[in-house]
Amino acid sequence: MKGFHLMTVRVSLYLIGLIGLMMSSMTVQAEDGTLAVANNFYGPIQMLVDDFAKVSGYQLSVSTGSSGQLYAQIINGAPFDLFFAADTARPEKLVNQGLGFEQFVYARGVLVLWSKEANYDVKEHMLLGDYNHFAIADPKLAPYGLAAQQALRKMGLWESMTPKIVMGKGLNPTYQFLSTGNAQLGMVAKSQVFKNGQYIGGSVWEVPVSDYEAIEQAAVTLKSGIDKAAIDAFLEYYSSERAQKIVSSFGYLQ
Incomplete structure (x- = not known):
């Protein structure tokens, strides 16, 4: 014991x-x-x-x-x-x-138009409608999605593009649509494709800041x-x- x-x-x-x-x-x-x-x-x-x-x-x-x-x-x-x-x-x-x-x-x-393809005129392909799917974040959930919607409306493209638009619940899912090729074009945050002072791949066009609310x-x-x-x-x-x-x-x- x-x-x-x-x-x-x-x-x-x-x-x-x-x-x-x-x-x-x-x-x-x-x-x-x-x-x-x-x-x-x-x-x-x-x-x-x-x-x-x-x-x-x-x-x-x-x-x-x-x-x-x-x-x-x-x-x-x-x-x-x-x-x-x-x-x-x-x-x-x-x-x-x-x-x-x-x-x-x-x-x-800053909002950018981006494609994972190199040497690709993203703005021209957007204006011509030369893509199967266009990715943006959901405007109801993500401010960058709202900015994308505002920019596309200002360019007179929103109505014609709507059938081809795919929406992510946030910017990360939106970027995944683009990086996997499920969407050929899309609008994301510059910070997602820009690091250490330079773009890190693909093709990009910076959307004019006058096309969307700051x-x-x-x-x-x-x-x-x-x-x-x-x-x-x-x-x-x-x-x-x-x-x-x-x-x-x-x-x-x-």
């Missing part, structure tokens, strides 16, 4: 130590944060989060989707700390609903992110020249 009692004590001490380790891990995790990021900004945010970890030691996780999808998740209680939308409307709604705080414009987006993208701190050290540190980091160079390298306007 004495041996059994000793074993029980050892097991109890082990469990206490294990619980202590778990609590320590939870404390470290509490200093971290979770970002909800619109599809178009997913590439830049990955680079920013990695660089931020190097200079701060904080580890941030990222969830991505269309602005509409992420907004719906937030109002339904998703535990995000900071929301990077592709518009200003949804962050403003969150502020008005008492769910968001400290809204600010973090980038201005894509001002706003970020907003959410309830769980208020007074969280990692989020405060990331916001300070984001305003630095170091971070802004990364953002500019993806083709965003300042």
Whole structure:
């Protein structure tokens, strides 16, 4: 019985130590944060989060989707700390609903017409209707999809193109239509096909910014992110020249 009692004590001490380790891990995790990021900004945010970890030691996780999808998740209680939308409307709604705080414009987006084919006159093929499918993001969910719709209407093409248009729920699915060849042409964010200051492949035409409403993208701190050290540190980091160079390298306007 004495041996059994000793074993029980050892097991109890082990469990206490294990619980202590778990609590320590939870404390470290509490200093971290979770970002909800619109599809178009997913590439830049990955680079920013990695660089931020190097200079701060904080580890941030990222969830991505269309602005509409992420907004719906937030109002339904998703535990995000900071929301990077592709518009200003949804962050403003969150502020008005008492769910968001400290809204600010973090980038201005650019819409491009793109094909995975090299040396391809994308504008000419669009004007001639020389394609089977044309991809855009759903205008109801994604601001870049709305911008594409506005541009096509201004060019007088929307009605004739509608039967050939395929819509992604966000920019990532839209890009997949194009990269797999299921759509020959489409409109996506410049940041999806532009990295380190240059286009990374395919053929592109930058849609004139006068053809669509300015894509001002706003970020907003959410309830769980208020007074969280990692989020405060990331916001300070984001305003630095170091971070802004990364953002500019993806083709965003300042």
